[in-house]
Amino acid sequence: MDGSSPTAHSILSEVFGFDGFRPMQADIVTAVAAGTDVLAILPTGGGKSLCFQLPALMRPGLTVVISPLIALMRDQVRALKEAGVSAGALTSANTEDENAEVFDALYKGDLKLLYMAPERLAAGGTDRMLAHAGVTLLAVDEAHCVSQWGHDFRPDYLRIGALRRALDVPLAAFTATADAETRDEIAARLFGGDEPTVFLGGFDRPNIHLAFAAKDKPREQILSFAAARKGQSGIVYCGTRAKTETLAKAMCDAGHSALAYHGGMEPDARREVERRFQTDDDLVVVATIAFGMGIDKPDIRWVAHADLPKSIEAYYQEIGRAGRDGAPAETLTLFGTDDIRFRRMQIDEGLAPPERRMADHGRLNALLGLAEAHQCRRLNLLSYFGEKPEPCGRCDLCDTPPETFDGTEAVRKALSAILRTGEMFGAGHLTDILVGNQTDKVRQRGHDDLPTFGVGKDLDRRMWGAVFRQMMGQDLVRPDPERHGGLRMTDAARPILRAEASITLRKDTMKPERRPAAKTLVSDEDAPLLSALKAKRRALAENARVPAYVIFNDRTLIEMAETRPKSMDDMAGITGVGAKKLERYGAKFLEIITGEAEVVAHPVRRKLAGRAAGETYDRLLAVQADLARGADGTGKPMSCSASLLAKVAALGADRAGDVERLLGARLAERFGGAFQDVLREN
Incomplete structure (x- = not known):
């Protein structure tokens, strides 16, 4: 960073410790650094933060970052400072001393990045303060919060467009998920009449393994999944606050380090869970969707959903919190008939206008199609986002293709039962009719006299449950809120009822799930070294009072364990080891790997670690030692600094x-002559 105009690649390597950009990052960085208005849609974990942090270091003046997430801002500022970047945040969580430090750096012109919550834009004097601070770029994180129909809408985001016009600076907006409708809304509200350059990144996260399972003793399913990943950071998402607490207790009883998290907790208690999750290597948080948005923890190794998410976008965003360091991560999403009924009624009973409710049903249908898919999950997921991938080989359906059967006759029987009972009843009562179960409810309503009574005895109750679930999943039937959740046939089912179309269903078997094998991040041979590196990281993190991943993330430690660098030059080549971190931590981790302390090199030589000039320096030093007293060894000692x-x-x-x-x-x-020979040999 000593040069007058550092390049993007030099900053990427020296400050952030990366050898190369992720897909599309380089183009976005170039555009933002050049002062182009940008709207970038990149997947969670796709490296959005780097796309405004790096240009901020290339451009003169101050970059202001608007972010809705206090914990995320504090994390990013901490990580930037650790990498040697002057950054600060003004949030409601700051102490007076912290605010004073930020304002002091701001007025001295020392800050390169200033993070602010959108609510601060409403405070008197903020516009004036920024106008005098030399702002040259506005960056907006989580830009979808400007969408008034989005579930993350933040009213103060509507002030950003006016701030951009007042400061007359370029704006770069970033979000992880935004359909075409939301993209248009972001562009209109943030950029006014100007058209930003839009970057629509690929949505694939190839390091994340995708899996779904129909609910069958869901608590045991979640506990079994977690048991195979014991000691790894994970999140379990639940649909209700009560379930987070009962499931967290069950996980603790099973020997996990687990905490519940939901919106009904006191703010201090929530912050303590966030702090623990950031600093502990092995904590599992059982949470409502309130958790995770403000957590910039790159080494979450797994995410499980104990209940079906609300939409395919919500699912994508929530699983995207796993494996942001690029190392392998896994997911499991459970779903059942009650989930589908709840989500349908939640949409129908909402306050949104009819066209929005229809769009929400479409998004839920896309998620249910993913849940009930017969082939590659990733192919289904990415197709929704407009991509055309090949089967991935990295999901549960690619691992074990599901059994299917012709479900046309079963679906027609179910539809007949629905229509003959006036579309007034749920799947449980309809199943009793189909299998011929004479309950009091069946007899009282005379449903044992229907032609459909007992016509489904060829399938057991569990199979009929799967049939109704898949019918709801494929939007052939919907729960009607005006009929207390009674199933109502949709137009999509009519061709099947009239024998004009057939349908294939998945076959749910009665076989109990096998306990999954324990998952490890590295080979058995490298596992002890990885554990030792993690222990060193934890000790350093506790001493510095920062989250462990601020020292190095999992991906970096995995690479160290697998490649076993032998010198500081080798260590400089490890992904995530920038110049500042090499200087601060390189020797400490090298000692763990090699078993011996690194010979302390001169500070000038340490700065050349990992570069070709470093090896040249070593050869020049050796030649100088040979010639210190001249070619014949009798001259006056001489040396270069x-x-x-x-x-x-x-x-x-x-x-x-x-x-x-x-x-x-x-x-x-x-x-002179000997040094020239060394240079020409390289």
Whole structure:
């Protein structure tokens, strides 16, 4: 960062410790750094933050980042400071001292990035303060919060467009999920009449394994999934606050370190859960969807849904909190008939206008289609977002293709039972009719006299439950809120009823689920070293009072364990090890890997770690040692300073002729020829 105009790649490597950009990052960084208005839709974990943090370091002046998530802002500021970047945040969670420190840096012109909550834009004097602070770029994180129909709508986001016009600076807006309708709304509200350059990133997260399962003793299913991943950070999402508490207790009883989290908790208690999750390597949080939005924890290894999410966008965003470091992560989503009924009625009983309710049913249908898919999950998921992938080989359906059967006759029997009972009853009562179960309710209503009574005895109750669930999933029937949830046939079912179309269903078997094998992040051979590296990371994190991943994330430690660097030069090549972190932590982790302390190198040499000039420096040093007393060993001792050797090393072969000018006559007479030979050999 000493040069007058650092390049994107030099900052990427030296500050953030990455060798290359993720897909589309380079194009977005170039556009933002050039001052182009940008709207970027990138998947969670796709590296959105880097797309405004890196340009902020390339551009003059201050970049202001608007983010709705206090915990996320504090995390990012902490990580930036750890990487040697001057950053600050103004949030309602700040102490007076923290605010004073930020304002002091702001007025001195020392800050490169300033994070702010949107609510701060309503405070008097904020516009004036920013106008005098030398702001040259506005970045908006979670830009979908400007959408008035979105579930994350934040009214103060509507002030951002006016702020952009007042400051007259370019704006870069980022979000993880936004359909075409939401994208248009973001563009209109944030950019006014100007058309931003839109980057629509690929939605694939290939490191995340996708899996769904129909509910069958769901608590045991979740506990079994978690047991195979014991000791790894995970999130379990639940549909109700009460379930978070009972399931968290069950996980603790099973030997996990687990905490509940929901919107009904006191703010201090919620913050403590967030703090624990960030700092502990193995904590499981059992939460409502209120959790995770403000957590920038890259090494969450698994996410499970104990209940069906509300839409395919919500599902994508929630599973996207796993594996943000790029290392393998896994998901499991449970779903059942009650989930589908609840989600349908939630939409129908909402206050949204009819066209919005129809769109919400469409989004739920897309998720149910994913849940009941007969082939590759990823193919189904990415097709919804407009991509055309090949089968992935990394989901439960690719691992084990499901059994299917021709369900046309079963569906026609079920539809007949629905119509003959006036579309007034739910799946439980209809199943009693189909299997011929003479309950009091069946007899009282005379439903044992119907032609459909007992026509479904070829399937047991569990199979009929699966049939009704898949009929709801494929939107052939819907619960009618005006009929207390009674199933009502949709137009999509009529061709099947009239024998004009057939339907294939998945076959749910009675076989109990096998307990999944324990999942590990590395081979058995590398596992002990990874554990030792994690222990070192935890000790350093506790000492510095920062989350463990701020030191190094899981992906970086996995690469260390698998490649086993032998020197600081090797360590500099590990993903996520930037210059600042190499200087601060490199030797400590190298000692764990090699079993011996690294010989302390001169600070000038440490700055060359991982570069070709570093090896050249070492050879020049060796040549200098040989010639310290001249070629015959009898001369007066002479040597070059470390900084001078570094300058010679940086010349390269094409500028070897400059060695004598750089050394000066006296040193050139002793070392010039030999140094030129070293440069030309490289």
